[in-house]
Amino acid sequence: MTDPSHDLDLVLARKVLDAQPFSxxxxxxxxxxxxxxxTLEVDLREELQQQNGFxxxxxxxxxxxxALTFAAGTALGAAVLTAGFSIQYVRPARGRTLVARASVVHAGRRQAVVRCDLLTVDEAGDETxxxxxxGTVLSANG
Structure with missing residues (x-):
């Protein structure tokens, strides 16, 4: 049995992300x-803020x-879809960069449960x- 993550790498993941117009x-x-x-990163420029600057x-x-979906893809293969996720905001996001670090908590043959921490990085490099x-991510290959 082969590990599906061997077919995927950072270069391919970047190509997949770049193929998403919204991304x-x-x-x-x-x-x-x-x-x-x-790990997914987004620079928090003004256009991505709400009215209070967060x-x-x-x-x-x-x-x-x-980030949840890409992490699951390392365990399930490239063809994956988000089945659902929940998010809890613990404090306003203010900083230079948003970092989403996701890791698979459990993976079976058809689905993975994934956790993601979202942090902001300020000018000094400190994370908050x-x-x-x-969330749960499903293999699109059934």
């Missing part, structure tokens, strides 16, 4: 991918959804947890 619009990038985990919750949800997400 290009947001300016997302994958900085880590493999071994049941993925990152919009939709941006955090987007980052969680994509702003949200936590968990």
């Amino acid at each position: 290009r619009l947001v300016g997302a990038r994958i900085t880590a991918f493999g071994d049941g985990a993925a 990152a919009h919750g939709g941006v955090l949800s987007y980052a969680a959804d994509n 947890l702003c949200a936590v997400a968990q």
Whole structure:
């Protein structure tokens, strides 16, 4: 039996992300991918903020959804779909960069449960947890 993660790598993951028009619009990038985990980053420019200067919750949800799915892809293979996820915002997201770090908690043949920590990074490089997400990702190959 082969490990599906061997067919995937960071270069391919970046190509997949770049093929998503919305991800290009947001300016997302994958900085880590493999071994049941993925990290997605988004620079928090003004267009991604809400009226109080914090990152919009939709941006955090987007980052969680994509990071969860990419992490699951390392365990289930490239053809995956988010079945659902929940997100808990623990503090307003303010900083230079949003980082979504996802890791597979459990994977079977057809689905994976994945957890994601969303952190902001300030100008000094300090990280602050702003949200936590968990979701289920399904193999699209049935």
